[in-house]
Amino acid sequence: MPTNSSANFKRLLVNGAAFFLLAFFVASGWAQNADIPPEPSDEPSLFPEDFPADGEEINNKWHSSLNEMGLTGSLRSGFWSSNRLSDNNNSIGVGSLWLKYDQRFSGGLSAFVEGYAENQGFIDSDYDVSRIKESYVHLRKGDWDIRAGKQIIAWGRTDRLNPTDNLTPRDFTLLSPEIDEDRFGVNAIKASKVFGMYSSLTVAWIPEFEHHTTADIKLADFSFSKTKTNDSQYAIKFDQSGGDIDWSFSYMSGRDLGYDLAITGSSGGTVLVNQNYNKVETFGADLATIVGSNRYAIEMAYTRTEDNAGTNFLIKNPFLFTVVGIEHDFGNNLSAIVQGFHNHVMNYQDPRNISDSTERFVYSLSATGNGQLEQDSFGLSGRVGKKWMNETLEGELAGSMLFTGHGYSVRPKLTYAISDSLKATAGYEFYGGASDTVLGARRKNKAFFSEIRYFF
């Protein structure tokens, strides 16, 4: 099929670029080891391999030889009182092995691979999964950084809620106490050119689109399916990190990581609905600065969709999403972040006014998931973090609240470092509010969780 051939060709390009960089520089490294004079350089290494410690060896462990090869990882065992699939499965045991390979070669080349294998055990069934989160090679040469392979590209300066972060997907069904572990890489080539000390221009090409992983929608009399697309995505960002203010401008052209619902027909009394990932263009900007004991951040993005007139309920309308936050450091390892967010939908039309009841239901559901049920949505998110006992015990209370529809979530979490190798975490995820809000709709996912991690 032409589509598959095109996708395979693009994948081949990214992997080929990664392989070429790796092969070329590994070969050059071997060549240097073979007593061929290295390229003249007056730059000292900023990595420790060239500075082996001659001091007393402390806490020497069986896994130090693995670490020397660049291999680290963790064994995890956890319990969740509910999954994140909005179904009725509960009391889930999760066991997983996470591995990370991080190695530097000569000539500014490095390689990074991270993946995991996991088993989720339910009372009456179990489920295995193994995935590669990232696998790329990175070349740093002069003012250039080039990264090729499966990689996470994370943009934005506000806390966890990032309007400009729309290049690489998240897996919202992943059972992990650490929220940021739900990011997954995509095959991409990313190049950055640095200007002076603080500025850089980054261009990214993502040949194969991958959307967020969300819970399957299961409703009586409805059948939902997803359309896979292989479109390329492009993005560019000018970033300034340094001086008094950090800021950036970005642009992305590609596919929406979240879906729009579209009724495609019916079959034997069942309504067929497609989850489409439509084309979007996003213009974004962010800024962060410190004044006294406060960190201020603002991030906003205007997203153009294929329904700029706002007349087609199958496609979300263009929108402007803004997050403004303040973080205060109270000292004694106590800090708090409060963020206000606002989503304005352009050319808004209320899907609840659609006369056909099936269409009204489906497009209201779609608008709820996309935060487009109202023209203007307001909300707050926040996080309080505290560390005790020389950072042995860490506590966090995170939450968010939608003023429009009154949905809310609360997530307290405690982590205790039993030793350098062993960490225990326990917490609770609570969702509440009206079911026609993004947060209220997740009520079935509220869960107690606990996990023990052994690092090696």
Next chain:
Amino acid sequence: MKYSIKQISLKIFLAAFSASLFSFAQLGFAITPEEIMEKNFIVNKVTDSTSQTTMILTNKAGKERVRKTFGTTKLQKGTFDNMRMTRFLEPTDVKGMVSLLIEHSKDEDDIWLYLPSLKKVRRLVSSNKKDSFVGTDFSYGDVIGHKVKEWNHTILKEEEVDGFMCYVIESTPINKTISRNTGYSKRVSWIQKDTFVARKAMMYDEAGSLYKEMQFLNLELVEPEKNKWYAREFRARNVQTGHSTVIKVDELKVNVGVKDSYFTTRYMESQ
């Protein structure tokens, strides 16, 4: 009796001059405490450096945790303000974490942190210097160095430490903000008379109680032409909790030609 402005000015000048002569003559010091602390502040500020350190954190029960870091420093041109990058090597859960600190003697410092789990560099609030430096018993302020002008200094006496004669300097914050930001109401430092390196220090909490004891050991002259010294071992003990920290500098190189461009967020993201 009336005095002209000239006469009054002369009397004030003579009175102030006599008082200062008296105080120096009484204490017998040819150097002011501010000068001592200024010299101490810059005595370890080498042109640039790379180092590998091991931090051993021990709680009251004797249980140890170990962190290993690789760090670079460089003085900003024409100043004694350092740029410092610290990359964490161990343990596994913090491996890859990088902090970048750009000091500003006349303003707040800039701090960024790269967390591999976030895949992002994040700018941090720097006014708070009292928080523990990565769980050790040294605060950020202790690691960076306390700005001399933010403290009032007094020479208490002279005393021998490990066979070296030292000035014993008491430093108190010039205002409550400094006390609140550093967590200290008083610092007492033992500064070696001939080299101006600190040999030990005692810190008092905001309530005035003894808080921490510090020692600086295995001092090494690393830049003889500039009289730059570096302690190869730092010890701190929190007397209130019984927690202690030893930082060993396993490997140190100075004047290796570290470039300015290394102290950028770009390098923090290099895994």
